Amino acid sequence: MAVLLDGKALAADIRAEIRLQVQSDIARFGTTPHLVVILIGDDPASQSYVRGKENACLKAGIRSTVLRESQTISEEALLQIIDRLNADPGVHGILLQLPIPRNLNADRIISRIDVRKDVDGFTPENVAALAGGKPGMVPCTPLGVMRLLEKYSIGIQGKHCVVVGRSPIVGKPMAWLFLKDNGTVTICHSKTTDLPSITRQADILVVAVGQPGMITEEHVKNGAVVIDVGISKINDEIRGDVDFDAVFPLASHITPVPGGVGPMTIACLLENTLKCYRRLMESGR
Numbered sequence: 001m002a003v004l005l006d007g008k009a010l011a012a013d014i015r016a017e018i019r020l021q022v023q024s025d026i027a028r029f030g031t032t033p034h035l036v037v038i039l040i041g042d043d044p045a046s047q048s049y050v051r052g053k054e055n056a057c058l059k060a061g062i063r064s065t066v067l068r069e070s071q072t073i074s075e076e077a078l079l080q081i082i083d084r085l086n087a088d089p090g091v092h093g094i095l096l097q098l099p100i101p102r103n104l105n106a107d108r109i110i111s112r113i114d115v116r117k118d119v120d121g122f123t124p125e126n127v128a129a130l131a132g133g134k135p136g137m138v139p140c141t142p143l144g145v146m147r148l149l150e151k152y153s154i155g156i157q158g159k160h161c162v163v164v165g166r167s168p169i170v171g172k173p174m175a176w177l178f179l180k181d182n183g184t185v186t187i188c189h190s191k192t193t194d195l196p197s198i199t200r201q202a203d204i205l206v207v208a209v210g211q212p213g214m215i216t217e218e219h220v221k222n223g224a225v226v227i228d229v230g231i232s233k234i235n236d237e238i239r240g241d242v243d244f245d246a247v248f249p250l251a252s253h254i255t256p257v258p259g260g261v262g263p264m265t266i267a268c269l270l271e272n273t274l275k276c277y278r279r280l281m282e283s284g285r
């Protein structure tokens with residue numbers, strides 16, 4: 001029987017704290033923090049995530065603007081939008097909602113975001129900082145996972161941390177964060193042979209693949225901590241990558257879906273936005 005890692009409750013606490021900090025920062029700096037999200041096309045999942053981010057900002061007292069752009073926008077036009085936002089002293093955070101259409105070069109566009117406004121931690125400078133174990137902006141989802149583990153006093157040092165999924169948004173930064181905290185890290189992916197034999201070694205198992213129910217009892221050892229980053233919509237129901245009912249009796253701790261990692265991602269986005277804003281204000285911009 002596992003302990004539920006309640007991301008919804010922890011995220012609510014973090015958001016309440018950020019709201020207080022935003023109020024005092026507005027009084028101190030005389031400017032409201034402002035996050036601009038660029039949303040391209042009409043993918044329903046991205047629209048729903050962006051709505052969640054927008055709502056959370058407003059409740060925290062952070063100004064939020066969503067630039068909704070057509071699926072057919074050119075790369076040049078997008079780069080011009082980013083240049084304009086970089087130069088705007090009233091904008092403190094810029095987030096390009098992913099995925100973007102295939103004809104656009106995501107790496108080139110993300111590289112154009114001013115590192116000081118990179119609330120996602122996706123620019124090359126922030127990626128290099130994290131990989132090098134140096135301070136920088138940390139991507140929101142893996143940061144949310146670390147906060148959740150911390151809250152439940154789950155240490156990383158000496159643990160075998162197995163990450164399933166190698167995306168630049170979750171898998172890779174997750175692995176670097178575990179490594180920084182002295183975990184022993186294994187990254188698995190779609191070409192890994194005999195996945196269960198590796199995931200069964202995990203003290204902490206993080207799954208970020210997007211294949212509902214792929215992790216079953218054969219993948220998990222007794223007493224493991226299981227973190228489910230997957231969010232898939234099936235028949236109007238949100239499902240994670242972990243077969244919750246099968247794994248719950250084995251795990252020591254497990255995140256529910258929904259209500260686990262998802263709300264933590266949003267709370268950490270607010271935290272990162274506040275961090276970018278403060279740095280810009282303190283540096284006189």
Ligand code: GUN
Binds near residue numbers: 096
């Ligand atoms: N799409 C899915 N997750 C994320 C995220 O954390 N940031 C951005 N920008 N897009 C995403």
